[in-house]
Amino acid sequence: MANNTIVLEGELRTEFGKGPARRMRVAKEIPATVYAGGEQPVYLKLPMKDTTLALRHTNALITLKFGNESRMAVVKDVQRNPVKRIVEHVDFYEVKAGEKIDVEVPVFVNGTPKGAAIAFVDIQELKVRADVANLPERIVVDVNGLAEGDKVFLKDLEMPEGVELDMDDLEESVVTVEVPEEAPAADTDVNPADVPATAEKDDAEA
Secondary structure: EEOOEEEEEEEEEOOHHHHHHHHHHHEEEEEEEEEOOOOOOOOEEEHHHHHHHHHHOOOOOEEEEEEEEEEEEEEEEEOOOOOOOEEEEEEEEOOOOOOOOEEEEEEEEEOOOOOOOOEEEEOEEEEEEEEHEEEEEOOEEEEEOOOOOOOEEEEHOOOOOOOOEEOOOOOOOEEEEEOOOOOOOOOOOOOOOOOHHHHHHHHOOO
16 A cells, blocks of 8 residues: 655746756756646646656655645656656646545456466456555455466455445456467478479579
8 A cells, every 4th residue: 555655845837838848857857737626737847856756656645845835646647758758747636635536556466376377467457446645556466376267356356445446347357367378389390392482493593
């Protein structure tokens, strides 16, 4: 669970557009916007290194400090450079203590199935509802000892305390245990009759 709040200290920004954004990135800063329902958004510039590290945590609760103010928020959207993959802009959504919000959480498996079976994740992310102070970073499914043909359904999942699953069909499988099909062996025996005539001619002239 994401119990610890990450703190990012930044500054208000008053310049907008590609030029100022480019200058910010040269100065190792990232432009960011904080949305708060129907209120006016807050525009910030944040330290690039600390912000990039913070974004490694899924559904992290982040305290944004600027001037004499601070806002508690979660990441709403991240824009990255398609080539360099560096963070170019971050959108945050302001939240309040005690508020419950809907988030998507990645699925991970833990343990080893029986024999040659492998666990395949059928649903990569789950929609859940949780308190902002206790947002899960991941949902872990235990597959230890499961055999080929076994499935773990949404209804079988044990949610962390305070987390509610928000999915429509609880009969849908999250993880399926199967033995992978072996790839057919490559045929190394070549029949001379199958060699193209051009190849035979080239070999004769070599």
